[in-house]
Amino acid sequence: MTRIAAVQFEPQFGEPDQNLNSSLRLLGEAANRGCEVAVLPELCISGYMFRDRQEAVALSSTLEESSACRSWARLAQDSGLTIVGGLTERSGGALYNSAVIVDASGIRGVYRKLHLWDRENVIFDRGDLGVPVFDTAVGRICALICYDGWFPETYRLGALAGADLVCIPTNWVPIPGQVAGMPAMATYLVMAMAHVNGLSAVAANRTGVERGQPFVGQSLIVNYTGWPVAGPASDSEPELLIADVDFAAGKASRQWNEFNHPLRDRRDDAYTLTTGLEQRA
Amino acid sequence: MTRIAAVQFEPQFGEPDQNLNSSLRLLGEAANRGCEVAVLPELCISGYMFRDRQEAVALSSTLEESSACRSWARLAQDSGLTIVGGLTERSGGALYNSAVIVDASGIRGVYRKLHLWDRENVIFDRGDLGVPVFDTAVGRICALICYDGWFPETYRLGALAGADLVCIPTNWVPIPGQVAGMPAMATYLVMAMAHVNGLSAVAANRTGVERGQPFVGQSLIVNYTGWPVAGPASDSEPELLIADVDFAAGKASRQWNEFNHPLRDRRDDAYTLTTGLEQRA
Numbered sequence: 001m002t003r004i005a006a007v008q009f010e011p012q013f014g015e016p017d018q019n020l021n022s023s024l025r026l027l028g029e030a031a032n033r034g035c036e037v038a039v040l041p042e043l044c045i046s047g048y049m050f051r052d053r054q055e056a057v058a059l060s061s062t063l064e065e066s067s068a069c070r071s072w073a074r075l076a077q078d079s080g081l082t083i084v085g086g087l088t089e090r091s092g093g094a095l096y097n098s099a100v101i102v103d104a105s106g107i108r109g110v111y112r113k114l115h116l117w118d119r120e121n122v123i124f125d126r127g128d129l130g131v132p133v134f135d136t137a138v139g140r141i142c143a144l145i146c147y148d149g150w151f152p153e154t155y156r157l158g159a160l161a162g163a164d165l166v167c168i169p170t171n172w173v174p175i176p177g178q179v180a181g182m183p184a185m186a187t188y189l190v191m192a193m194a195h196v197n198g199l200s201a202v203a204a205n206r207t208g209v210e211r212g213q214p215f216v217g218q219s220l221i222v223n224y225t226g227w228p229v230a231g232p233a234s235d236s237e238p239e240l241l242i243a244d245v246d247f248a249a250g251k252a253s254r255q256w257n258e259f260n261h262p263l264r265d266r267r268d269d270a271y272t273l274t275t276g277l278e279q280r281a
Numbered sequence: 282m283t284r285i286a287a288v289q290f291e292p293q294f295g296e297p298d299q300n301l302n303s304s305l306r307l308l309g310e311a312a313n314r315g316c317e318v319a320v321l322p323e324l325c326i327s328g329y330m331f332r333d334r335q336e337a338v339a340l341s342s343t344l345e346e347s348s349a350c351r352s353w354a355r356l357a358q359d360s361g362l363t364i365v366g367g368l369t370e371r372s373g374g375a376l377y378n379s380a381v382i383v384d385a386s387g388i389r390g391v392y393r394k395l396h397l398w399d400r401e402n403v404i405f406d407r408g409d410l411g412v413p414v415f416d417t418a419v420g421r422i423c424a425l426i427c428y429d430g431w432f433p434e435t436y437r438l439g440a441l442a443g444a445d446l447v448c449i450p451t452n453w454v455p456i457p458g459q460v461a462g463m464p465a466m467a468t469y470l471v472m473a474m475a476h477v478n479g480l481s482a483v484a485a486n487r488t489g490v491e492r493g494q495p496f497v498g499q500s501l502i503v504n505y506t507g508w509p510v511a512g513p514a515s516d517s518e519p520e521l522l523i524a525d526v527d528f529a530a531g532k533a534s535r536q537w538n539e540f541n542h543p544l545r546d547r548r549d550d551a552y553t554l555t556t557g558l559e560q561r562a
Contacts, residue, residue: 114548114551115546115548116540117540117541118537118538118539118540118541119540120540121540121541126548127548127551128551130551130552130553131551147541147546150476150477150543150546151477151543151546151547151548152433152434152437152474152477153433153437153547153548153552156433156434157552157553175537176506176534177506177507177508177534178508179508182508185472185473185476185506185507185508188469188472188473188476188507189473189476189477191466191469191473192466192469192470192472192473192474193433193473195431195466195469195470196431196432196433196470225457225458225466226458226466226469227458227459227460227463227466253457253458256399256456257399258399259397259398259399259400259402260398260399260402260428262431262432265396265428265431265432266432266434267395267396267407267408267432267434270395270408270409270411270412271411271434271438272411272438
């Protein structure tokens with residue numbers, strides 16, 4: 001069993017020191033409660049609602065110079081915690097909406113958001129690293145960020161590359177069509193994608209309103225069945241979600257029965273575009 | 282707006298005439314209530330729990346010889362209804378778990394299940410037609426059958442080929458991990474896949490217990506938001522679900538905002554397998 005935390009909190013725009021301190025306090029609490037992996041929200045050091053690229057660049061740093069990465073690595077060394085957190089990454093002339101994976105060895109890996117949402121398209125560069133899977137002390141981890149989760153391709157790539165756990169720093173916002181009183185559609189996406197891949201997943205969303213943009217909380221941890229083992233959390237209040245997940249059972253569970261396995265049953269030979277017009281013309 | 286029906290009923294094993302009559306009665310009711318498209322369950326003429334391939338062959342026919350196809354086509358001519366129904370299709374020496382699309386012009390198309398579940402693997406041949414999309418009087422339709430829905434690739438192919446509606450004849454059964462008192466995970470999969478593709482979908486499941494195998498009903502119709510507009514239906518009783526869906530609004534809805542469109546935002550360039558070991562070695 002691996003104990004996992006989703007750290008739902010409310011970063012303050014343009015207050016990196018304060019946000020880093022908030023993250024360290026909550027990560028410390030997760031470590032004290034026996035967690036081995038903890039996930040923080042998207043862009044949780046800078047905040048999210050940049051006016052333009054220039055403002056985002058001013059709140060970014062390279063991974064090497066990032067005080068957040070340094071502090072998280074120190075906490076990882078002290079506690080054994082593996083941390084997945086969202087931040088603005090500068091790299092040469094590029095700017096990425098990234099998730100770093102930090103463990104006792106330091107920065108273990110980075111994921112750069114592939115699918116940019118709305119005005120992120122005029123602020124960030126599109127991710128250029130695919131969906132890498134990292135071997136960590138606790139297992140094989142990949143990261144996705146927010147709108148990436150609308151692309152089933154991403155979870156599938158993580159599963160096919162052997163991931164045990166998908167970590168999702170996110171800044172989910174309200175979207176049209178949401179049915180009032182029901183969990184956010186985003187939470188169903190996590191459940192569905194975990195289920196069809198036999199993958200565990202943890203999504204850490206933020207709360208609060210930033211420059212007029214509300215966020216919807218509802219962080220959750222699901223196991224390989226797709227069902228939540230913790231959350232969805234509050235839609236408005238910070239919350240530390242903790243649950244135990246069994247990675248080995250997850251991989252074993254993929255043998256649904258004598259014949260079926262969700263990854264081996266894929267029909268790559270048949271996944272080509274065809275239309276009825278061609279077929280019965 | 283297009284009025285759609287999911288015909289949830291309880292086929293009797295090995296009673297094709299009785300099952301066809303049941304389907305015609307319910308399709309007639311759907312037509313009388315103004316429906317333009319109606320979906321029937323998987324293998325709804327023969328039943329599902331074949332002992333072996335030989336028994337399935339005995340209950341199969343070619344599409345040309347199928348009395349079900351003939352009767353559905355007659356009803357389509359009389360009513361204008363487009364019908365999507367699951368049946369055992371023999372073709373040369375092959376046997377498929379198929380869905381036929383029948384309209385006033387006759388058999389408009391056929392889909393052959395790509396992903397066979399459990400003992401279907403010793404009974405049927407695997408589908409060989411990809412995910413075709415058919416132009417019908419009411420719009421562009423594709424079909425998927427039951428376990429196909431565990432493969433997000435299938436919905437994506439339908440969406441990319443221009444489908445307005447995914448029709449899903451199914452025989453959903455209880456699966457491990459299901460949380461008691463919650464809708465079947467299968468219903469969340471339909472919601473999630475419709476949502477991420479901006480596609481409407483209708484799943485028609487059967488009810489009852491056949492040779493010891495229970496089925497879970499819960500047919501549903503979802504629009505392009507992913508939220509149900511009808512259902513989930515009863516988990517045990519026959520039910521005719523009807524709802525209106527706006528295909529044009531569905532396609533327009535895909536322009537989420539100035540920058541985003543779920544099909545155009547795909548990162549084919551990035552959907553290759555990479556691992557962190559390669560990246561940071």
